[in-house]
Amino acid sequence: METDILIIGAGPAGLAAAFEMASKGLDVTIVDESITMGGQLNQQTQVIPSLPSSFQSMRGFELAAHLTKQLEEYDIRYLLGHRVIGFYKDGSVGITDEQDVFAVKAKKIIVATGAAENAVAFPKWTLPGVMTIGAAQTMINRDFVQPGKEAVIVGSSDFALDAALQLSEVGVHVKGFIEKNAGILSRDLEKIEQVKKMGIPIYLDSFIKEARGMGAVEEIEIEIGTRVLTEKVDLVCVDGGRSPILDIFYQLGCSFGYQKELGGWVPQYNHQFQTDRQDIFLAGNAAGISTQGVLLVTGMLAGINVCEAVGAITKTIADEEKDFLWKELEILETKYNPNIWEARNRHMENFAHPVIKEQFLS
Amino acid sequence: MHIQHHPILGGQLHKPVTIYFNDQPYKAYEQQTVAAALMANDIKRLGLSRNLVQPRGLFCTRGRCCSCYMTVNGEDHVRTCMVKVEEGMKIYLNDEDPDVRREFCGD
Amino acid sequence: MDRSYETIIIGGGVVGSSIAYHLSEQTKEAVLVLDQKFPLSGTSGSTQAWVWVHNKTPSWYAEFSMYSAELYSYLSKKIGDVEFKRTGGLSPFFNEADREKAVRLAEAYEQIGIKIKVLSREEALEKEPFLNPDVVGATYSAIDGNVNPFRLVDRYMRAAKKNGVQYSTYNKVTEIQKMPGKFIVVSEKGEFSCKNLILAGGTWSRELGKLVDVNIPINQLRGQILVTEPLKPFLNYTISGLRQAFNGEVLIGYSMEQEGFNRATTLDVIQETANMAVHYVPSLKKAKVVRAFSGIRAMPEDGFPILGKIPGVENLYVAATHSGVTLSPLIGTLMTELILEGETSIPIDRYSISRFAK
Amino acid sequence: MDKSTIICRCEEISYEEIEEVLTNGATTFDDIKRLTRCGMGPCQSKICHSLVASMIHEKTNTPYFQIPLPRMRMPLSPIKLETLATNSTSFSSVKSVMDEVELEDGKVR
Numbered sequence: 001m002e003t004d005i006l007i008i009g010a011g012p013a014g015l016a017a018a019f020e021m022a023s024k025g026l027d028v029t030i031v032d033e034s035i036t037m038g039g040q041l042n043q044q045t046q047v048i049p050s051l052p053s054s055f056q057s058m059r060g061f062e063l064a065a066h067l068t069k070q071l072e073e074y075d076i077r078y079l080l081g082h083r084v085i086g087f088y089k090d091g092s093v094g095i096t097d098e099q100d101v102f103a104v105k106a107k108k109i110i111v112a113t114g115a116a117e118n119a120v121a122f123p124k125w126t127l128p129g130v131m132t133i134g135a136a137q138t139m140i141n142r143d144f145v146q147p148g149k150e151a152v153i154v155g156s157s158d159f160a161l162d163a164a165l166q167l168s169e170v171g172v173h174v175k176g177f178i179e180k181n182a183g184i185l186s187r188d189l190e191k192i193e194q195v196k197k198m199g200i201p202i203y204l205d206s207f208i209k210e211a212r213g214m215g216a217v218e219e220i221e222i223e224i225g226t227r228v229l230t231e232k233v234d235l236v237c238v239d240g241g242r243s244p245i246l247d248i249f250y251q252l253g254c255s256f257g258y259q260k261e262l263g264g265w266v267p268q269y270n271h272q273f274q275t276d277r278q279d280i281f282l283a284g285n286a287a288g289i290s291t292q293g294v295l296l297v298t299g300m301l302a303g304i305n306v307c308e309a310v311g312a313i314t315k316t317i318a319d320e321e322k323d324f325l326w327k328e329l330e331i332l333e334t335k336y337n338p339n340i341w342e343a344r345n346r347h348m349e350n351f352a353h354p355v356i357k358e359q360f361l362s
Numbered sequence: 363m364h365i366q367h368h369p370i371l372g373g374q375l376h377k378p379v380t381i382y383f384n385d386q387p388y389k390a391y392e393q394q395t396v397a398a399a400l401m402a403n404d405i406k407r408l409g410l411s412r413n414l415v416q417p418r419g420l421f422c423t424r425g426r427c428c429s430c431y432m433t434v435n436g437e438d439h440v441r442t443c444m445v446k447v448e449e450g451m452k453i454y455l456n457d458e459d460p461d462v463r464r465e466f467c468g469d
Numbered sequence: 470m471d472r473s474y475e476t477i478i479i480g481g482g483v484v485g486s487s488i489a490y491h492l493s494e495q496t497k498e499a500v501l502v503l504d505q506k507f508p509l510s511g512t513s514g515s516t517q518a519w520v521w522v523h524n525k526t527p528s529w530y531a532e533f534s535m536y537s538a539e540l541y542s543y544l545s546k547k548i549g550d551v552e553f554k555r556t557g558g559l560s561p562f563f564n565e566a567d568r569e570k571a572v573r574l575a576e577a578y579e580q581i582g583i584k585i586k587v588l589s590r591e592e593a594l595e596k597e598p599f600l601n602p603d604v605v606g607a608t609y610s611a612i613d614g615n616v617n618p619f620r621l622v623d624r625y626m627r628a629a630k631k632n633g634v635q636y637s638t639y640n641k642v643t644e645i646q647k648m649p650g651k652f653i654v655v656s657e658k659g660e661f662s663c664k665n666l667i668l669a670g671g672t673w674s675r676e677l678g679k680l681v682d683v684n685i686p687i688n689q690l691r692g693q694i695l696v697t698e699p700l701k702p703f704l705n706y707t708i709s710g711l712r713q714a715f716n717g718e719v720l721i722g723y724s725m726e727q728e729g730f731n732r733a734t735t736l737d738v739i740q741e742t743a744n745m746a747v748h749y750v751p752s753l754k755k756a757k758v759v760r761a762f763s764g765i766r767a768m769p770e771d772g773f774p775i776l777g778k779i780p781g782v783e784n785l786y787v788a789a790t791h792s793g794v795t796l797s798p799l800i801g802t803l804m805t806e807l808i809l810e811g812e813t814s815i816p817i818d819r820y821s822i823s824r825f826a827k
Numbered sequence: 828m829d830k831s832t833i834i835c836r837c838e839e840i841s842y843e844e845i846e847e848v849l850t851n852g853a854t855t856f857d858d859i860k861r862l863t864r865c866g867m868g869p870c871q872s873k874i875c876h877s878l879v880a881s882m883i884h885e886k887t888n889t890p891y892f893q894i895p896l897p898r899m900r901m902p903l904s905p906i907k908l909e910t911l912a913t914n915s916t917s918f919s920s921v922k923s924v925m926d927e928v929e930l931e932d933g934k935v936r
Binding site: 412437438439458459460461462 | 599698699700701703717750752753755756757
């Protein structure tokens, strides 16, 4: 199969990129392992703060629907329920539907594989009932299943607070946040206030000493300073932060740099959201963990850069659109996370000096 | 427990299906994944670890960790967080390494 | 870390670490192993690790391999469990032309006392019931087996360290100077001196040789291997092309590509390897592949080991070979004899690097 | 952390086992993987790699940017052999052992 552009990942960044390119007449194919579009937006029921200026305020799943709908009028090839398994010698992408493997030859590829949650380990964290906060959120908002009755949350990021509030709303008794640091990680004062109002304790300088249970978690010991608190719980949600998903970049031979604020190792890319493999662009959390609004703008930027690279739009038009989007990106990112914006710029400046390169040369 | 009335999304569970876990029928809804449907029925242990024989269940829901491996409709090691329920689906625990099965090969 | 050693071995893979271990069993003199990365990061850590004699040709090379295979039974007793299993080796064939080759191979081996049996279809299927019923026959040898390569190198390394051998890892050698009675080895982490220097650089031997102005004609050959998830034990033998490991994983692969040091995998070869797997053992169809990896093999220009003294440079030795896993116990033993006694219990003249000068 | 804590869920490798190989000279994830099997199971280190990176950082004082990524491998997540297979019986890079046995005048070379 041949296509102008292959987008790997149908999350917010991938869909935003698809819109930019399809609306300029390019032949676009989108592949995603899930059968629904919108990626992790689908289980976000909270209102997404700070979307780009062209968007109205809306909730995560509404944004997923909006992004999907704006592609309706274009002839895009969707490979949903399909996944990339690797690459052929000639650079074609190997895609499977679990029945067969077929090759897709694309002029340009945008990799928008998003982020994965990092684990938090403690004795018996392998017990059923211990899951990531994203998993718990998926259970309640996508599959409509209550994953437990009494829960604790390990972590205190925005993401953890959202998950706790949503769990409470569906009737899960959240018995506390367990934060290993000395302060709450979230900077969303409104949400912190909300949590406090609900009487959910936030334990700082604390960690799970041990989980216990026969077939699933039944009880945990929380070490808080010199004190040990025992809680009966059947759900432990862990938030170890998120990191870009890199395996496809790795297989493509892209280089990597390290920026803690962007989630650790990030593919090396320039101002065009282009990796050091010229035909490979990237967008979204894969280019550094950020907020939903930013992810959309990175998708648009990647899309426009690809349009320019294949000659679908002139440089003048591209420059105009890019100037506008970069300004928007700066506003959105510096508003909540100026340190991420700085790290992103540092990362792009390092383009010519990646830390990990030529990983297949022994 | 199934969430029949979601505070924001309202009632979304419309099409019930029957799935069979260890040959016993359980109620699930069409849009749910196998692992989620089992969790709604309070089945959290989906398998046993290979070396220390410890219980394993849903962890990442993204098809990454493989902790939710089960045998579904005769196929071993299915990532049940990635597969939707179907009417009559037969689901078994992942308690030991799979056998290779000659009957599948048609020879 | 000391700076002066009796012997320095460059390369801590299966060959270098075996030499280090065997040498340390016989002498208390100081030994240092230098590795540009870490043992197992190269060829030794990316192999199916057959202990394989079966189809080695000509017969003198088979004999040499057999001596090494025989040593494996004792090795576990000395260095610890390396998951060595003498499973026996089975090479199935699917056409009559290959039967002819099989019969000739068995005849040639008989002369050196290695028993290769040419099995009929029924015999092959009786031994290995999961083989494709379309099989025409197979060669069988009781001597072959397999080993866990990670354990093997780790145990060599630990046993050597216990005997006082030092390892300096992530330390690339950049220069070698020959001085009267000693070598100065310059590495990224400083200079070392030694009386005896052994080049055991595997795939990198040619590059190492350049540091001492010696042509060590080793080329690179890439092999791609698939690994399945663990399955209940169902394969009885080491089959040429696949084998089931102790933990139940099946390792599959018999591909050869000339790609230099490029360790990438390609779907082209991965799919071809999958075809081979389901062709040999159709029941593997439902098994899941969890990973594919490439190993860069060391391939001497004529295919045979390059062992022994390097003529013209006193106390300089080379040990570079394909099939390093199979040959490591013997190479370790013989190189130790050569260094300490000046001669070997089994002649290795045939494997001298001087053969390439002709 | 309690030393018996499992770090690799798939292969059930504990904190203690990883600590041991770190004191024995391993410095990267892949070194640890080959010596302990940490990260070799079905998830292929997707879950444990960040935990191991923290351990390397703490035990060896290596800054994170000097701890390389684990090698990531095709097929990215598990896939059935029959899905990979194409039913083709022509082989170019894959050989059989008998291909390597050459006959000369009716005899093995």
